[in-house]
Amino acid sequence: MFEIEDVGVFLGLDVGKSAHHGHGLTPGGKKVFDKPLPNSEPRLRAVFDKLRDKFGT
Secondary structure: OOOOOOOOOEEEEEEOOOOEEEEEEOOOOOEEEEEEEOOOHHHHHHHHHHHHHHHOO
């Protein structure tokens, strides 16, 4: 079993050639992110940073 008490949000990624999609859930199962993602590393990192700032680890 995994310990998740320090996790603020889980992000699932659907990676495609021309577009990506992200789906974020809190440990309690609340959907907090369900959007297309940018297809460049700097813009992806910006999305991840924003989620981390809002939800923690």
